[in-house]
Amino acid sequence: MTWMNKAAGGFPLYVDRARGASVRDIDGYDYVDFALGDTGAMAGHSPGPTVRAIRRRAEELGGLTTMMPTEDAAWVGEELARRFGVPLWSFALTATDANRWALRLARAVTGRPKILVHSYCYHGTVDEVLVKVGPDGAQLEREGNVGAPVDPTTTTRVVEYNELAALERELGYGDVACVIMEPALTNVGIVLPEPGYLEGVRSLSRASGALLINDETHTISAGAGGATRAWGLEPDMVTIGKAIGGGVPCGGYGMTAELAERIEAMPGLDLVDWGGVGGTLAGNPLSVAAMRATLGEVLTDEVWTRTTALADRFGDAVEEIVAEYRLPWSVSRLGARVEYRFCDPAPRTGGESAAAGDDDLDDFLHVYLANRGVLMTPFHNMALMSPVTTDAEVDRHTEVFGSAVRELAG
Numbered sequence: 001m002t003w004m005n006k007a008a009g010g011f012p013l014y015v016d017r018a019r020g021a022s023v024r025d026i027d028g029y030d031y032v033d034f035a036l037g038d039t040g041a042m043a044g045h046s047p048g049p050t051v052r053a054i055r056r057r058a059e060e061l062g063g064l065t066t067m068m069p070t071e072d073a074a075w076v077g078e079e080l081a082r083r084f085g086v087p088l089w090s091f092a093l094t095a096t097d098a099n100r101w102a103l104r105l106a107r108a109v110t111g112r113p114k115i116l117v118h119s120y121c122y123h124g125t126v127d128e129v130l131v132k133v134g135p136d137g138a139q140l141e142r143e144g145n146v147g148a149p150v151d152p153t154t155t156t157r158v159v160e161y162n163e164l165a166a167l168e169r170e171l172g173y174g175d176v177a178c179v180i181m182e183p184a185l186t187n188v189g190i191v192l193p194e195p196g197y198l199e200g201v202r203s204l205s206r207a208s209g210a211l212l213i214n215d216e217t218h219t220i221s222a223g224a225g226g227a228t229r230a231w232g233l234e235p236d237m238v239t240i241g242k243a244i245g246g247g248v249p250c251g252g253y254g255m256t257a258e259l260a261e262r263i264e265a266m267p268g269l270d271l272v273d274w275g276g277v278g279g280t281l282a283g284n285p286l287s288v289a290a291m292r293a294t295l296g297e298v299l300t301d302e303v304w305t306r307t308t309a310l311a312d313r314f315g316d317a318v319e320e321i322v323a324e325y326r327l328p329w330s331v332s333r334l335g336a337r338v339e340y341r342f343c344d345p346a347p348r349t350g351g352e353s354a355a356a357g358d359d360d361l362d363d364f365l366h367v368y369l370a371n372r373g374v375l376m377t378p379f380h381n382m383a384l385m386s387p388v389t390t391d392a393e394v395d396r397h398t399e400v401f402g403s404a405v406r407e408l409a410g
Contacts, residue, residue: 043243047294050248084254098253103128107177139153162349191348216228217251218337311383313394343356374400
């Protein structure tokens with residue numbers, strides 16, 4: 001991946017091995033890993049049940065890729081339905097694919113051409129989402145967009161997160177098929193919903209006839225059923241990826257029974273072959289076996305009690321150091337995920353969050369921490385807790401972070 005070459009310090013660390021919440025580079029240095037594959041290794045590196053399931057599928061049962069479902073697929077579908085509250089699921093290889101297919105279905109069933117996103121959202125490499133709100137509310141293409149097939153402002157409406165008036169205005173044009181959103185922004189830094197915002201999004205989307213899609217790829221850190229379950233949300237569709245396969249590429253999208261009935265009532269849609277929804281490797285036996293083991297034995301409901309407590313331990317310690325040195329910084333938390341921001345109060349919109357970035361300070365902290373055996377999520381001062389992260393590993397970050405701040409303050 002190209003972003004690996006943008007690592008702090010100007011060069012990537014090459015991994016030799018990884019286990020649990022630790023990695024070792026090819027020079028033999030060990031690190032506490034709070035990046036955890038940017039959620040892809042949320043279960044920890046190579047969790048035992050997942051490895052055993054992969055080995056069993058590959059060595060004993062065979063059939064890494066078939067065009068047939070397995071019993072594991074039925075189990076995973078039922079488990080995702082239990083966790084996220086939408087009963088019908090289909091599999092993908094990435095959350096990006098799941099989002100693309102969900103958007104196509106939303107356009108098909110509503111007959112509307114546009115989607116609506118939040119400024120500085122992240123839904124993978126989906127073409128339509130690379131837009132932002134500019135000065136005076138202007139709808140702009142995100143800078144650096146590579147080879148866009150069309151200007152995304154022709155396919156997409158964009159509003160700032162936590163701005164219900166702007167959302168109501170853009171939905172009022174009547175051409176939006178769906179609102180696709182992270183329940184809390186994550187990829188521009190954690191931006192949490194203000195009281196009543198998510199309820200307002202649901203109410204306004206229903207009133208306008210637009211579907212609501214929750215992308216839980218990162219916000220699964222909020223709980224076993226992501227923010228959807230933790231916060232009592234009622235989306236029409238849910239998309240997911242990364243975390244649920246224990247490191248094996250996977251994704252999926254789920255929908256309500258009502259939406260499924262609307263889709264099935266449209267016989268002209270080709271959902272099987274060339275209609276643009278699906279992939280030959282989606283739902284392959286290897287990925288689905290990994291998902292079943294990860295969801296059933298590793299990222300169980302009970303895990304979030306511990307991982308959230310670890311994130312609180314991490315965040316509380318950072319807040320104490322920030323207060324001691326009277327820094328204008330803040331800490332944002334999202335279940336098992338925590339991040340320190342270079343502003344106070346914490347940003348309430350994607351635009352504010354982007355403006356609060358400090359590339360030099362960010363790079364300094366990442367290099368300082370890495371040189372002392374602590375890895376954070378690239379480009380963010382964000383940490384994710386796994387089921388096997390320890391108090392001592394959290395405290396190691398506290399120690400090194402405190403030293404970094406002392407040097408900055410000195």
